[in-house]
Amino acid sequence: MDTTTSLTADVIVLGFGKGGKTAAHALSNAGKRIILIEQSEDMYGGTCPNVGCIPTKMLVHYSNSRRLEDAAQEFFANSIEGVRKLTSAGRAANFKALDSKDLATVITGKARFIDPHTVAVGEGKDTITVTGSTILINTGSEPIVPRIDGIDDSEHLVSSSDLTRLQKLPENLVIIGGGYLGLEFASIYRHFGSEVTVLEAADRLLPKEDEDVASVAAEILAGDGITLIPGSFATSIEDVDGGTIVTYMKDGVSHTVRGDAVLPATGRKPATDGLNLEAAGVAVTPRGAVVVDEHLRTAQPHIFALGDVNGGPQFTYISLDDARIVIDQLLGDGKRSVKDRVAVPKTVFITPPLATVGLTEREARARGLNIKVARENVANIVALRRTYTVEETRGVMKFILDADTDQILGAAILSIDAQEVINMISLAMQQGVTATALTNGIYTHPSTTEAFNEIFTKIVS
Numbered sequence: 001m002d003t004t005t006s007l008t009a010d011v012i013v014l015g016f017g018k019g020g021k022t023a024a025h026a027l028s029n030a031g032k033r034i035i036l037i038e039q040s041e042d043m044y045g046g047t048c049p050n051v052g053c054i055p056t057k058m059l060v061h062y063s064n065s066r067r068l069e070d071a072a073q074e075f076f077a078n079s080i081e082g083v084r085k086l087t088s089a090g091r092a093a094n095f096k097a098l099d100s101k102d103l104a105t106v107i108t109g110k111a112r113f114i115d116p117h118t119v120a121v122g123e124g125k126d127t128i129t130v131t132g133s134t135i136l137i138n139t140g141s142e143p144i145v146p147r148i149d150g151i152d153d154s155e156h157l158v159s160s161s162d163l164t165r166l167q168k169l170p171e172n173l174v175i176i177g178g179g180y181l182g183l184e185f186a187s188i189y190r191h192f193g194s195e196v197t198v199l200e201a202a203d204r205l206l207p208k209e210d211e212d213v214a215s216v217a218a219e220i221l222a223g224d225g226i227t228l229i230p231g232s233f234a235t236s237i238e239d240v241d242g243g244t245i246v247t248y249m250k251d252g253v254s255h256t257v258r259g260d261a262v263l264p265a266t267g268r269k270p271a272t273d274g275l276n277l278e279a280a281g282v283a284v285t286p287r288g289a290v291v292v293d294e295h296l297r298t299a300q301p302h303i304f305a306l307g308d309v310n311g312g313p314q315f316t317y318i319s320l321d322d323a324r325i326v327i328d329q330l331l332g333d334g335k336r337s338v339k340d341r342v343a344v345p346k347t348v349f350i351t352p353p354l355a356t357v358g359l360t361e362r363e364a365r366a367r368g369l370n371i372k373v374a375r376e377n378v379a380n381i382v383a384l385r386r387t388y389t390v391e392e393t394r395g396v397m398k399f400i401l402d403a404d405t406d407q408i409l410g411a412a413i414l415s416i417d418a419q420e421v422i423n424m425i426s427l428a429m430q431q432g433v434t435a436t437a438l439t440n441g442i443y444t445h446p447s448t449t450e451a452f453n454e455i456f457t458k459i460v461s
């Protein structure tokens, strides 16, 4: 006869992502008994520190440090080993930090709902059931694999996770999708020495950004030797001796490209399959995202969904902010909401990085706003000497300003340090700091922030 172990907790957390672990720590510190269930011992801490932000940004760093005299394969293998060390240390630290708390336990296994207050892990006699008063769903997202003939049979398909752990540097990497993930890996692997082709369905790269900014990014990537093919649709993948042939359509004509590794990077979908959400009475959207209100509560008031799984923007800092909202619901005054978010910045870590916040020029004009646009290539911003000191003068800076109030409505920074500078612009937007105030600011020298002393005088329209 099967026996099961039954446990109880104040709060059950499904998934060890940024939102779930942050909430777990805060709630356990507040005296709540926590059980966090993570499906894989390779994922303590979630996507970001194991197979997402952290390993990819370390690979950006390593690939940009490669010198011409470094043997490509050996340098790559050493870099992957550096990533392995960092991610395994992070994983162990994440596990220990939570599991060593008196009021918190981590269970390893795939969770599924049994009823609105109970989840199960494992099968048969090894089943553990956990009953809790509050449940946080934080199961993240998973890659969308595009429907392309032969894709399931190819032995050369790689995932983004694989590309953080590969032992052998691909000679020819084909990337289907030129979004965040596709462009970051294109830039990384090109700098390690692979030939890289990016097949992007949209008719230009970075279609959500203004054309003048996207075209500078595309020039930089192409200048580094990446083959960018916008307006292309992969139709089939067929393995041949030692590699695979990807056939794609562009302008109604069929073409092929050969690769020894193919990365589908066509988006990620909320990871809800197998959670048995029906048993919990929790609804999902047609795209599989858990339906939540502005306080991240599902239709069951005691069940919340945080991070990628609720269908919001897929960034670690959004998952973190989701945790703040849930913590406020459970321990605070319950006012914090997703609607409080303004000027949320984003960075795609190509080299140099492209960081954006707020409105694009196209969006501002579509809204009929009275705007001024400041734009200048990084190399021409005299106040910006830091780019010369580190020998990276490529890029462009663009600001959308409210012509009546002098407030910043949006910015696109394609430059070294963009991932840092954009946070200051975001803060300026949140606090209503004007372009004139930023122009008059006193900044360290040489720094990228110094561009503010000059950029707002470069009005182009």
Ligand SMILES: Cc1cc2nc3c(=O)[nH]c(=O)nc-3n(C[C@H](O)[C@H](O)[C@H](O)COP(=O)(O)OP(=O)(O)OC[C@H]3O[C@@H](n4cnc5c(N)ncnc54)[C@H](O)[C@@H]3O)c2cc1C
Pocket: 014, 015, 016, 017, 018, 019, 020, 037, 038, 039, 040, 043, 044, 045, 046, 047, 048, 051, 052, 053, 054, 056, 057, 109, 110, 111, 112, 138, 139, 140, 141, 160, 161, 181, 271, 274, 275, 306, 307, 308, 309, 313, 314, 315, 316, 317, 319, 349
């Ligand atoms: C290659 C890559 C690079 C990225 N780079 C950046 C970046 O630079 N900056 C940035 O902000 N964002 C980046 N992101 C996005 C970022 O990683 C995600 O938005 C973020 O990690 C989502 O966190 P989360 O809290 O939603 O869940 P996750 O961190 O995804 O955690 C979910 C966890 O749930 C577990 N799980 C799933 N189903 C179950 C189940 N049934 N039972 C138990 N456990 C389960 C999973 O194993 C996983 O550990 C990147 C993503 C990728 C893939």
Ligand SMILES: NC(=O)c1ccc[n+]([C@@H]2O[C@H](COP(=O)([O-])OP(=O)(O)OC[C@H]3O[C@@H](n4cnc5c(N)ncnc54)[C@H](O)[C@@H]3O)[C@@H](O)[C@H]2O)c1
Pocket: 146, 176, 177, 178, 179, 180, 181, 182, 184, 199, 200, 201, 202, 232, 233, 234, 265, 266, 267, 268, 313, 314, 315, 347, 348, 349
């Ligand atoms: N630096 C970061 O913050 C970072 C880095 C990596 C990933 N992420 C997160 O992960 C999410 C997923 O990344 P992603 O790049 O997979 O998704 P994405 O939505 O950013 O980009 C997908 C791209 O694939 C294209 N596409 C879709 N179907 C296609 C097809 N059949 N053929 C060719 N192109 C196709 C789309 O036009 C789009 O440009 C991102 O949206 C982002 O939120 C963030």
